[in-house]
Amino acid sequence: MRQIIVDFGYFEVLGGRLPLQVYGYGLMMVLGFLTAIYLAQWRARRSGESPDVILHCGLLALAGGVIGARVAYVIQHWDQFASSTNLMGAMLNVTSGGLIYYGGVILASLLVVLFLWYKKVPLRRYLDIVAVSLMVGLAFGRAGCLLNGCCYGGQTSEHDALGMRFPLYSQPLVKLSSSPGPFADSTEGPSPVYSHQYQRNQIQPDARLMLLGDRLRLPREFHARLQGDQMATLLAPADRVEKGFHDLAGPDARVSQEEWERGLQSAGGFLRGSESWTEAMMFDRNGDAHLNLGEAREYLAARLESLRHRFDANVNGALEPAETQAANAWLQSDLYELAAHQWSHKVKPAQLLALVNALLLAGILAAFYRLRTREGQVFALLLILYPVTRFILESIRDDNPHNLLQGVLTHNQYTSVVMAGAGIVLFLALKRFPASAGPGWAQRAALSGAEGKTARRGKND
Numbered sequence: 228m229r230q231i232i233v234d235f236g237y238f239e240v241l242g243g244r245l246p247l248q249v250y251g252y253g254l255m256m257v258l259g260f261l262t263a264i265y266l267a268q269w270r271a272r273r274s275g276e277s278p279d280v281i282l283h284c285g286l287l288a289l290a291g292g293v294i295g296a297r298v299a300y301v302i303q304h305w306d307q308f309a310s311s312t313n314l315m316g317a318m319l320n321v322t323s324g325g326l327i328y329y330g331g332v333i334l335a336s337l338l339v340v341l342f343l344w345y346k347k348v349p350l351r352r353y354l355d356i357v358a359v360s361l362m363v364g365l366a367f368g369r370a371g372c373l374l375n376g377c378c379y380g381g382q383t384s385e386h387d388a389l390g391m392r393f394p395l396y397s398q399p400l401v402k403l404s405s406s407p408g409p410f411a412d413s414t415e416g417p418s419p420v421y422s423h424q425y426q427r428n429q430i431q432p433d434a435r436l437m438l439l440g441d442r443l444r445l446p447r448e449f450h451a452r453l454q455g456d457q458m459a460t461l462l463a464p465a466d467r468v469e470k471g472f473h474d475l476a477g478p479d480a481r482v483s484q485e486e487w488e489r490g491l492q493s494a495g496g497f498l499r500g501s502e503s504w505t506e507a508m509m510f511d512r513n514g515d516a517h518l519n520l521g522e523a524r525e526y527l528a529a530r531l532e533s534l535r536h537r538f539d540a541n542v543n544g545a546l547e548p549a550e551t552q553a554a555n556a557w558l559q560s561d562l563y564e565l566a567a568h569q570w571s572h573k574v575k576p577a578q579l580l581a582l583v584n585a586l587l588l589a590g591i592l593a594a595f596y597r598l599r600t601r602e603g604q605v606f607a608l609l610l611i612l613y614p615v616t617r618f619i620l621e622s623i624r625d626d627n628p629h630n631l632l633q634g635v636l637t638h639n640q641y642t643s644v645v646m647a648g649a650g651i652v653l654f655l656a657l658k659r660f661p662a663s664a665g666p667g668w669a670q671r672a673a674l675s676g677a678e679g680k681t682a683r684r685g686k687n688d
Contacts, residue, residue, distance in 0.1 A: 228376045228418060230397040234411045236404025246413040248399070251374030259367025260289055263360035270356045275667035280348060284339045284357065291338040292331035299330025303638060326368075329642045332361070348671075349664035351603030351657075355596060358609045362589035369582035376418040380575025381625035382429065390573030393420035395432055395566055396446055408563040410446035417443060421571045423625065430572060433565050434537075435557065438506040439529055445505070449562035450491075453500045457558035458551055460497055461531045468527065471497030472520050481517040497523075501558040506530075534558075575623045584616050601657045602664040610650025614643035 232254055235247040264285040268278035339357070343350045372378040376393050383390045395417050398409045406412045416422060424430040425443075436444050460468060475490045475497045476482045482490075487504045494500035507518055510526045518526070538550045538557070546554060591612065596605050618640050621627070627637040665671075 228393050228397050229374045229400045230376065230418075231399040231411050232374075233401045234399035234404050234413075236406060237412070246411075248411065248413065251400075252371040252377075255367045255371030255374065256293075259364040259371075260285065262367065263357075263364035266363055267357050267360040270359065271353075274352065274356055275670075276348075276352065276356065277668045280343075280346065280353065281356070284342060284353070287338040287342055288335040288357075291335035293326070294331075295334025296326035296329075296331030298334075299327035303327065327639070329639060329646075348668075349602065351601075351606070351660070351664040354606035355599070355602055355604070358606045359589050359592045359596070361609065362585045362592060362613070366582050366585035366589065369578050369585060373578035373582070376420055377626065378578055378581070378624060379420045379423070379626055380577030380580075380623050382424070383573050383575050385573055387573055387575075389576050391576050391579075392570040392573055393418045394571075395421050395436070395443075395569035398567070406447075407451065408446065408449055409567060410449070410563070412447040414446045416445075418571070419626070420574055421569070424571050432569050435560050435565055436562060436569070438503055439509060439533060442505070444503060444562070446563075446566065448503050448505060449566060450500055451563060452561040453494070453559040455494055455499050456555060457499045457501045458534075458546075458555045460499060461527055461534070462546075462551070468497070468524065469520060472523050476518075476520075481515070481519050482523065483517055487518070499558075502530075574625065577620065577624045580623070581620050584620065588612055588616065601660060601662045603657050603660070604654060607650050607654040607657060610653060611647055614647035614650070618643040618647075 229251045231248045232251050233249040237244040237246055239245075264282060267281045267285065271278050271281045340350065340354075343353050369378070376397065379393070380391075396410050396414055397418055399411050402409065402411070404412065417425065421430065425432070432443065438444050460471060463471070472482070473480060475486060477486070484504055487498070487502075487507070490496060490498035491500055491502065507523070507526045508516070510522045510529070511518065512522055512525075513519075534554045534557075535544070535546060538546060538554045540550060541547070588609070592605055592609055595608055599605055621637050621640050621643070624637075627639070628635065
């Protein structure tokens, strides 16, 4: 799993910080599009058709595919988007996944069919040409799913040789940013598989990676092994805590996130290095995104109480020297190292199976192209075979609720049934059509030229 292929870090733009990364899912989308277009153009030339028409169809399919797939995903997961503070931004962010293939196929197919009809070219022939490319593009898309960690399978036995594990947090393949540790600072959450198992209480990360309130700590707040005394402020007298706070806060007696981060870097005063701004903001009672002395005291008290609960072995309400030493060592732990060893339970290799399935279908369609008795049959066969395999693959996935025995199907399984039915109807209906969809591109060009000459002669006469 590599959600980010290259992490360039942050760039300062108009006073703000803009993350710049090459995402695995987006890269596979681009490679899939280019490969599918190249293959379709090659097949078009071999079939006596225009590669330029394929390019135009590809551009329409790209736009329609992304829009349709994203709209379908947003509709299915509307509850996740409705609570977003930036609804439009969340809906438009497709770089890291969140697409439903069927939604893309439906809108892309509609746009391509309308374009071919408008250009008055043999519709059935072009649909046969692009059918193979659709499956090749899908194979790249499934590789993107594997890199992104989405579209995952259900949990399987730990002894399953084909089972796959996914990390708590994905690490960039190439990290060019200056931030410490192996993770990208822009990481906003755990991998989909780990998150799914964590929400179901099937897995529990190391407690040192957790914040108060059972929230996962994000990589941008990780630290390497610390050397200083992490208990100094927690056990300090009230006057020393107050002085340390005011030294950090400055004249306004409030600590901002920037001041907090500077304090963590120095890690010798009020802050010792293991504190979390996200955790501290849980005590921002007035909602001003700053921490005043009272809120800071409340945060420290909650932190100390959590440590007492963990290390107060004799339950006397206080930490003895040995217990304090153990708590200090616990807080000093290297969080990067801990997070790098957090993995999900094994799941079925749904993405790999879907990738292999797409390549097999591409091979079958390419072979059947030579055996077809009528143009349009290759595309009709695609409409039959892919939904059948997709229906089966959906049953091993765990990202959508389903229970085949109880008749509870996923939205993709319902769509598969409809699409397979449409494919069968189309395959049978093609018997009523001529075997050929019409003359080839060169013949049409010659006929068009001859008609033009005839029209000009008629005017001259």
